[in-house]
Amino acid sequence: MTNLDAMKALYAAETGDAEAVAECTETSQVILALAGYIGLDDVIVQPEKASKTLYGATVSSMQSNIVVADGAITGTLKFIAGGLAQSGPLAGDGNFMALKFIDENEADEIKVGLAPSAGTGLVALDSDMNAVFKVAGELDGVQQVLKVVTTKGGVTKTQSFDLTGLTLNTEA
Numbered sequence: 001m002t003n004l005d006a007m008k009a010l011y012a013a014e015t016g017d018a019e020a021v022a023e024c025t026e027t028s029q030v031i032l033a034l035a036g037y038i039g040l041d042d043v044i045v046q047p048e049k050a051s052k053t054l055y056g057a058t059v060s061s062m063q064s065n066i067v068v069a070d071g072a073i074t075g076t077l078k079f080i081a082g083g084l085a086q087s088g089p090l091a092g093d094g095n096f097m098a099l100k101f102i103d104e105n106e107a108d109e110i111k112v113g114l115a116p117s118a119g120t121g122l123v124a125l126d127s128d129m130n131a132v133f134k135v136a137g138e139l140d141g142v143q144q145v146l147k148v149v150t151t152k153g154g155v156t157k158t159q160s161f162d163l164t165g166l167t168l169n170t171e172a
Contacts, residue, residue: 040105056084063078077168099112107152110148115145146163
């Protein structure tokens with residue numbers, strides 16, 4: 001086992017997220033990722049307020065009983081015919097989830113998104129610190145997870161949230 005492989009194994013054992021360092025080619029990259037895991041607080045993820053209107057729809061029309069706890073998101077995502085936008089990732093029939101993010105790190109950047117993604121990948125949060133996701137459950141046989149990547153001072157920390165506890169309604 002090389003030093004790089006050992007560092008990747010250590011990172012995976014500490015964080016439970018081997019994928020976050022899979023592309024690293026130098027031990028220094030893994031050390032920075034591990035420093036980020038240890039040195040940055042988790043971004044707080046919570047359901048957006050039910051009364052909030054996003055993309056012309058109230059959050060209560062998108063979801064119910066959403067709970068974020070222990071690295072998982074559970075609850076029910078309602079079916080919205082036609083989607084929330086005319087084009088782009090929120091267009092078309094589907095299930096949508098609205099979340100609020102709280103950063104206690106004063107991070108340089110926070111990117112969020114579903115993995116695998118239907119094409120948008122991770123996107124940077126803006127000042128409102130909320131986001132809406134079109135959740136498919138599985139894409140190409142791979143269960144989606146929500147990823148939150150926080151960067152501050154060159155240190156990066158990745159959080160992953162299991163979505164298998166979400167119920168995706170198929171009718172409006």
